Amino acid sequence: MDYRVDDKKLTAWTFISFANQVWQGDYDVEKTQMALSRTLNITAYDDEVLVGCLRILSDGYFFGTITELLVLPEYQKRGIGSRLLQLAQENTPTMLFFGAQSGNESFYEKNGCQKSMQSYTLMVSSTKKDN
Template sequence: MEITYKETLPDKNEYFSLFETTGWNKEYQFNKEQLYEATNRSWYLISAYDNDRLIGFGRIISDGIFHALIIDLIVLPNYQSKGIGSNILKKLVERCKTNKIRDIQLFCAKGQTGFYEKHGFVKRPDNAPGMQMPGE
């Protein structure tokens, strides 16, 4: 297994397959075009490959100065717990730090807080500012 990381937009079909295979699209129900367009608008992204197969992905939405939001950190199930997600996250955080962005936030999948805490992230306090509009 030789994992390579590329700062390039993955193939539309491969990314859609990754999104579908991992169950991420179950709730969202995005089509390939929507998913590709959203991904294409990212401030920064990183794709992980085993040879030529897309096995992981992560991206950042940011203003490039103050705030960055890490989203869509996805790794195929049979590649999880092998350091790939950690490497993707480290590369995303490093990009923020290189650009001197201090406010780095993320949305965490249910049950995954331990993974992010291991990498220095902390839960926002209950009294912290911020709100979310629930999906319909």
């Protein structure tokens, strides 16, 4: 497995193709590329196939969050997600806050993450979202 911290070569096309295998969505290529350029992207490749990705968004001092941690279903339970979390911890300047899908709590707890504050969602108005 080839792990890359701050993967600057990760393209929107590669990420979208990968993400759709884990989390189906109608992803915009330009907006995805812009999002990738604003995060620290830690990736896992099997040969040249993207099989895992963890993205960190941080202000560099006060706050950091894991926007997503995705591993292709056929590569799960092989330690890839755990290694991505370890690399995130080693390469972020801040504490990381993030949400977890229900049912995945044991994975995060097994990897040394501590449950903390409850999260909330504030939806963006549809007029603002289209801009």
